[in-house]
Amino acid sequence: MSSTLQIGLAVAGGVVLAAVVAHGAWSSRRNAPRRPDPVAEPALPPEPGAGDERREPAFDDGLPLPAAPERRPALDGLIDVIAPIALESPVSGDAVLAALPATRRVGSKPFGVEGRNAATQQWEAPQAGQRYEALQAGVQLANRTGALNEIEFSEFVMKAQAFADAVNGAPEFPDMREQVARARELDQFASAHDAQLSFTLRARNAAWSPGYLHQHAARLGFVPGLIPGRMVLPAATPGLPHVLGLAFDPQAALSDDPDHAAIRVVTLTLDVPQVGRAEQPFVRMREAAAALAEAMDGVVTDDASRPLAREAMDVIGAELEQLYDTLDARELSAGSALARRLFS
Incomplete structure (x- = not known):
């Protein structure tokens, strides 16, 4: 009877231990950074001259x-x-x-x-x-x-x-x-008329691996920059500054095991005076932030971690239009050679 009880307890203990191990493995997989889809298109390599040096020489x-x-x-x-x-x-x-x-x-x-x-x-x-x-x-x-x-x-x-x-x-x-x-x-x-905007994209649940982020950003036209942890959206005209920047922890980009490097925060940036109005940079910034948030289960916030509502973005867009008009009136139109030199 004692032997049978001991065997039963041992079996039960083994089942509990197996359940704990399985739950741990499941939790580890659930909380691990999301990896890129292996069957999807890979992140694009840097274009010749692309990245942080895509500018017109001063x-x-x-x-x-x-x-x-x-x-x-x-x-x-x-x-x-x-x-x-x-x-x-x-x-x-x-x-x-x-x-x-x-x-x-x-x-x-x-x-x-x-x-x-x-x-x-x-x-x-x-x-x-x-x-x-x-x-x-x-x-x-x-x-x-x-x-x-x-x-x-x-x-x-x-x-x-x-x-x-x-x-x-x-x-x-x-x-x-x-x-x-x-x-x-x-x-x-x-x-008084310098503006450098940024949106912060935060992971809701699981973090993102560098490859996962690169894959989704590449689908929107971003290419790797010259600095680890940075991607850029090139301008339509070669030689001009990039339209948008995308930055994340450079340590994650340089990790020996990038599949397990966790990224929870990504920053989208727009250097307003450097980019011409015709590029519609703010519209593209909003669209990129929304697309990344939807595809990667994230939320778009300001620097204080407050979710950015559509109404708030509309206000920012209207203020930017006024800024563009003021720069035009001063013959320092955003994206022009003079503006790029002055705001540098």
Whole structure:
């Protein structure tokens, strides 16, 4: 009788233990990060030139602007201090390039040089094999680091004078106080009209693996960025900044076992002044957030973890339209070359 009871207890204990193990395995599978569908299309590889570097080179890159919708000089009196440099005779592009300073910055501001091509009469970044009958040096009045100050203006004068001496040119500099005042006014305007939006997508239940997130984002047109934990939605025109960014924990992206790396929070971002209105970036941001939330069982919230209602998004959209109008009126339209330089 005792032996039978012991056997029965052992069997019952084994059943309970098996049930506990099975429940643990089930719970582990239930709480494990969601993995990509193996039969679905894989996440797209980075496109050539895609990612965080999809932008038009600014004049401080020392490169001619690529073929793009806008063909205007890099230097512009609207956002630059410009010092004309008179020449006694035309100078070769090779000589101009050799005389350029080693660094193309003045403090925190881009510094650039342009020449008026003797053959085409167009202002352009200096190019070898060309001849220039006039030159001009410039420094940007403001960017996201702040306004050009007196120290930076003085550094600009020294750098431009040294360049002019090297090409036997005579520079003419504007009044420092006037230019610093312009810089402060432009900086105040830019600060008051800068907008960088973000939506947060949070997992309701199971977390997401990097592959699962990449798979769903790729279906909406996102491609991997150059930084781990980042994807971007490229612009329609090559060379322009990406329309949207998508970011998640870079440690998950670099995990040795990505199938078990858990992502519970994803951030969608829009740098408003960098993207043209014609791209409809906010509309696409809303659509992408909604599509990802539905497909991955997530919820869209603000930075304070509050769910974003449709009404709140409508208000944001209306305010953005007013911002676009204000930038247009100032000749700094969102997505334009000047806006991209100013808001950088």
